Amino acid sequence: DAGVIQSPRHEVTEMGQEVTLRCKPISGHNSLFWYRQTMMRGLELLIYFNNNVPIDDSGMPEDRFSAKMPNASFSTLKIQPSEPRDSAVYFCASSLGGGGTGEYLAEAFFGQGTRLTVV
Amino acid sequence: AQKITQTQPGMFVQEKEAVTLDCTYDTSDPSYGLFWYKQPSSGEMIFLIYQGSYDQQNATEGRYSLNFQKARKSANLVISASQLGDSAMYFCAMRGLKAAGNKLTFGGGTRVLVKP
Numbered sequence: 001d002a003g004v005i006q007s008p009r010h011e012v013t014e015m016g017q018e019v020t021l022r023c024k025p026i027s028g029h030n031s032l033f034w035y036r037q038t039m040m041r042g043l044e045l046l047i048y049f050n051n052n053v054p055i056d057d058s059g060m061p062e063d064r065f066s067a068k069m070p071n072a073s074f075s076t077l078k079i080q081p082s083e084p085r086d087s088a089v090y091f092c093a094s095s096l097g098g099g100g101t102g103e104y105l106a107e108a109f110f111g112q113g114t115r116l117t118v119v
Numbered sequence: 120a121q122k123i124t125q126t127q128p129g130m131f132v133q134e135k136e137a138v139t140l141d142c143t144y145d146t147s148d149p150s151y152g153l154f155w156y157k158q159p160s161s162g163e164m165i166f167l168i169y170q171g172s173y174d175q176q177n178a179t180e181g182r183y184s185l186n187f188q189k190a191r192k193s194a195n196l197v198i199s200a201s202q203l204g205d206s207a208m209y210f211c212a213m214r215g216l217k218a219a220g221n222k223l224t225f226g227g228g229t230r231v232l233v234k235p
Binding site for chain 2: 031033035042043045048050055056089091093095097105106107108109110112113
Protein backbone atom coordinates (compact mmCIF):
# COMPACT_ATOMS: atom_id res chain seq x y z
CA ASP A 1 0.00 0.00 0.00
CA ALA A 2 1.23 3.49 -0.81
CA GLY A 3 0.25 4.86 2.58
CA VAL A 4 -1.52 8.16 3.16
CA ILE A 5 -0.78 10.54 0.32
CA GLN A 6 -0.87 14.29 0.76
CA SER A 7 -0.43 16.98 -1.82
CA PRO A 8 1.20 19.33 -2.27
CA ARG A 9 4.24 18.71 -0.06
CA HIS A 10 5.06 22.39 0.04
CA GLU A 11 2.88 25.40 -0.63
CA VAL A 12 3.84 29.05 -0.57
CA THR A 13 1.03 31.51 -1.10
CA GLU A 14 0.26 35.13 -0.59
CA MET A 15 -1.99 36.37 2.15
CA GLY A 16 -5.60 36.45 1.02
CA GLN A 17 -5.30 33.62 -1.47
CA GLU A 18 -7.24 30.38 -1.29
CA VAL A 19 -5.28 27.27 -0.37
CA THR A 20 -6.45 23.68 -0.86
CA LEU A 21 -4.68 20.76 0.73
CA ARG A 22 -5.45 17.25 -0.46
CA CYS A 23 -5.35 13.83 1.14
CA LYS A 24 -5.82 10.28 -0.07
CA PRO A 25 -6.24 7.89 2.88
CA ILE A 26 -5.19 4.27 2.96
CA SER A 27 -7.69 2.09 1.16
CA GLY A 28 -10.13 0.45 3.57
CA HIS A 29 -9.61 2.96 6.34
CA ASN A 30 -12.79 4.61 7.51
CA SER A 31 -11.40 7.29 9.84
CA LEU A 32 -9.59 10.39 8.62
CA PHE A 33 -7.95 13.13 10.66
CA TRP A 34 -6.56 16.54 9.75
CA TYR A 35 -3.93 17.95 12.12
CA ARG A 36 -1.98 21.20 12.17
CA GLN A 37 1.49 21.36 13.70
CA THR A 38 3.27 24.54 14.81
CA MET A 39 6.07 25.21 17.25
CA MET A 40 3.81 27.30 19.46
CA ARG A 41 0.72 25.09 19.54
CA GLY A 42 2.09 21.64 18.87
CA LEU A 43 -0.08 19.07 17.11
CA GLU A 44 -3.73 20.18 16.96
CA LEU A 45 -6.63 18.09 15.71
CA LEU A 46 -8.61 20.22 13.28
CA ILE A 47 -11.31 17.83 12.12
CA TYR A 48 -12.10 14.14 12.21
CA PHE A 49 -14.20 12.18 9.72
CA ASN A 50 -15.66 8.74 10.13
CA ASN A 51 -17.19 7.01 7.11
CA ASN A 52 -16.90 10.34 5.24
CA VAL A 53 -18.98 12.18 7.84
CA PRO A 54 -17.44 14.95 9.97
CA ILE A 55 -17.63 13.77 13.57
CA ASP A 56 -15.71 16.48 15.38
CA ASP A 57 -14.73 19.82 13.87
CA SER A 58 -14.26 21.65 17.14
CA GLY A 59 -10.61 22.20 16.33
CA MET A 60 -11.25 24.13 13.13
CA PRO A 61 -9.91 27.60 13.91
CA GLU A 62 -12.56 29.73 12.25
CA ASP A 63 -14.82 30.07 9.25
CA ARG A 64 -11.86 30.52 6.95
CA PHE A 65 -11.17 26.82 7.31
CA SER A 66 -13.35 24.15 5.74
CA ALA A 67 -12.90 20.44 5.12
CA LYS A 68 -14.70 17.95 2.95
CA MET A 69 -14.61 14.24 2.36
CA PRO A 70 -16.73 13.55 -0.74
CA ASN A 71 -15.80 9.86 -0.80
CA ALA A 72 -13.76 7.30 1.07
CA SER A 73 -10.61 7.94 -0.94
CA PHE A 74 -10.30 11.72 -0.90
CA SER A 75 -10.43 14.67 1.48
CA THR A 76 -9.61 18.35 1.20
CA LEU A 77 -8.80 21.08 3.66
CA LYS A 78 -9.39 24.57 2.34
CA ILE A 79 -8.30 27.90 3.77
CA GLN A 80 -9.94 30.99 2.29
CA PRO A 81 -8.62 33.62 2.68
CA SER A 82 -5.25 32.51 3.98
CA GLU A 83 -3.31 34.52 6.58
CA PRO A 84 0.34 34.41 7.70
CA ARG A 85 -0.69 32.83 11.01
CA ASP A 86 -1.94 29.81 9.06
CA SER A 87 1.65 28.92 8.24
CA ALA A 88 2.22 25.43 9.62
CA VAL A 89 2.64 21.79 8.67
CA TYR A 90 -0.71 20.15 7.97
CA PHE A 91 -0.96 16.41 8.42
CA CYS A 92 -3.62 14.03 7.24
CA ALA A 93 -3.92 10.64 8.94
CA SER A 94 -6.19 7.64 8.47
CA SER A 95 -7.09 4.56 10.46
CA LEU A 96 -9.60 1.81 10.92
CA GLY A 97 -12.34 2.19 13.47
CA GLY A 98 -14.32 5.10 14.71
CA GLY A 99 -17.93 5.95 15.25
CA GLY A 100 -18.02 4.38 18.69
CA THR A 101 -17.10 0.92 17.52
CA GLY A 102 -14.67 -1.38 19.26
CA GLU A 103 -11.90 -0.57 16.82
CA TYR A 104 -10.64 2.33 18.89
CA LEU A 105 -7.30 0.59 19.33
CA ALA A 106 -6.42 1.08 15.69
CA GLU A 107 -3.36 3.23 15.17
CA ALA A 108 -3.44 6.13 12.74
CA PHE A 109 -1.07 6.32 9.79
CA PHE A 110 0.14 9.74 8.80
CA GLY A 111 0.92 11.30 5.47
CA GLN A 112 4.16 13.17 4.88
CA GLY A 113 2.47 16.49 5.61
CA THR A 114 2.06 19.72 3.69
CA ARG A 115 4.27 22.60 4.73
CA LEU A 116 2.24 25.76 4.17
CA THR A 117 3.83 29.19 4.16
CA VAL A 118 1.62 32.25 3.83
CA VAL A 119 3.53 35.45 3.08
CA ALA B 120 -13.16 15.11 27.28
CA GLN B 121 -9.79 13.48 27.01
CA LYS B 122 -6.43 15.07 27.71
CA ILE B 123 -2.82 13.95 27.31
CA THR B 124 0.02 15.57 29.27
CA GLN B 125 3.73 15.18 28.57
CA THR B 126 5.64 17.12 31.21
CA GLN B 127 9.14 16.75 29.78
CA PRO B 128 9.70 19.22 26.95
CA GLY B 129 13.19 17.88 26.25
CA MET B 130 15.83 15.53 27.53
CA PHE B 131 19.29 14.20 26.82
CA VAL B 132 20.24 10.55 27.00
CA GLN B 133 23.57 8.84 26.58
CA GLU B 134 23.87 6.38 23.73
CA LYS B 135 23.19 2.78 24.83
CA GLU B 136 21.35 3.88 27.97
CA ALA B 137 17.62 3.55 28.58
CA VAL B 138 15.27 6.53 28.69
CA THR B 139 11.75 6.91 30.05
CA LEU B 140 9.33 9.41 28.56
CA ASP B 141 6.42 10.40 30.76
CA CYS B 142 2.80 10.50 29.68
CA THR B 143 -0.26 11.03 31.84
CA TYR B 144 -3.81 11.11 30.60
CA ASP B 145 -7.27 12.03 31.71
CA THR B 146 -10.44 10.50 30.39
CA SER B 147 -13.88 9.44 31.49
CA ASP B 148 -13.92 6.68 28.91
CA PRO B 149 -13.83 3.18 30.45
CA SER B 150 -12.25 1.84 27.28
CA TYR B 151 -9.40 3.51 25.46
CA GLY B 152 -6.13 2.99 23.65
CA LEU B 153 -2.82 4.74 24.22
CA PHE B 154 -0.27 5.27 21.46
CA TRP B 155 3.26 6.55 21.04
CA TYR B 156 4.59 8.17 17.90
CA LYS B 157 8.07 9.27 16.87
CA GLN B 158 8.75 12.33 14.74
CA PRO B 159 12.35 12.59 13.52
CA SER B 160 13.77 15.83 12.15
CA SER B 161 12.59 14.82 8.69
CA GLY B 162 9.05 15.43 9.91
CA GLU B 163 7.15 12.21 9.34
CA MET B 164 5.03 10.70 12.12
CA ILE B 165 5.94 7.10 12.87
CA PHE B 166 3.73 4.82 14.97
CA LEU B 167 5.73 2.98 17.65
CA ILE B 168 3.53 1.12 20.11
CA TYR B 169 0.06 0.96 21.62
CA GLN B 170 -1.59 -0.21 24.85
CA GLY B 171 -5.25 -1.03 25.37
CA SER B 172 -6.90 -0.03 28.61
CA TYR B 173 -7.93 -3.61 29.30
CA ASP B 174 -4.58 -5.16 28.44
CA GLN B 175 -3.15 -6.95 31.45
CA GLN B 176 0.43 -6.90 30.28
CA ASN B 177 2.57 -3.95 29.26
CA ALA B 178 3.08 -3.65 25.53
CA THR B 179 6.52 -4.20 24.02
CA GLU B 180 7.85 -3.70 20.49
CA GLY B 181 11.54 -4.37 20.09
CA ARG B 182 13.43 -1.75 22.11
CA TYR B 183 10.19 0.05 22.98
CA SER B 184 8.07 -0.83 25.97
CA LEU B 185 5.14 0.88 27.56
CA ASN B 186 4.93 1.15 31.35
CA PHE B 187 1.17 1.26 31.81
CA GLN B 188 -0.15 2.15 35.26
CA LYS B 189 -3.90 2.39 34.89
CA ALA B 190 -4.69 3.55 38.42
CA ARG B 191 -2.23 6.40 38.06
CA LYS B 192 -3.37 7.11 34.50
CA SER B 193 0.14 7.01 33.16
CA ALA B 194 1.58 5.35 30.06
CA ASN B 195 5.30 5.99 29.98
CA LEU B 196 7.44 4.95 27.03
CA VAL B 197 10.73 3.23 27.76
CA ILE B 198 13.39 3.09 25.07
CA SER B 199 16.13 0.65 25.89
CA ALA B 200 19.70 0.79 24.56
CA SER B 201 19.29 4.22 22.98
CA GLN B 202 20.73 4.79 19.54
CA LEU B 203 21.65 8.01 17.78
CA GLY B 204 18.72 7.44 15.45
CA ASP B 205 16.35 7.68 18.41
CA SER B 206 16.90 11.44 18.53
CA ALA B 207 13.45 12.81 17.71
CA MET B 208 10.22 14.21 19.09
CA TYR B 209 8.00 11.65 20.79
CA PHE B 210 4.25 12.06 21.14
CA CYS B 211 1.82 10.22 23.37
CA ALA B 212 -1.74 9.94 22.09
CA MET B 213 -5.07 8.56 23.19
CA ARG B 214 -8.18 7.25 21.49
CA GLY B 215 -11.29 6.56 23.54
CA LEU B 216 -14.35 4.47 22.79
CA LYS B 217 -16.82 7.23 23.53
CA ALA B 218 -14.79 10.37 22.88
CA ALA B 219 -16.38 11.90 19.79
CA GLY B 220 -16.41 8.64 17.92
CA ASN B 221 -12.86 7.58 18.71
CA LYS B 222 -10.96 10.75 17.84
CA LEU B 223 -7.18 10.65 18.37
CA THR B 224 -5.75 13.29 20.75
CA PHE B 225 -2.03 14.05 21.18
CA GLY B 226 0.12 15.41 23.98
CA GLY B 227 2.63 18.22 23.54
CA GLY B 228 5.57 15.95 22.87
CA THR B 229 9.04 15.36 24.33
CA ARG B 230 12.22 16.04 22.38
CA VAL B 231 14.92 13.43 22.93
CA LEU B 232 18.55 13.98 21.98
CA VAL B 233 20.85 10.97 22.16
CA LYS B 234 24.48 11.85 22.86
CA PRO B 235 27.33 9.67 21.52
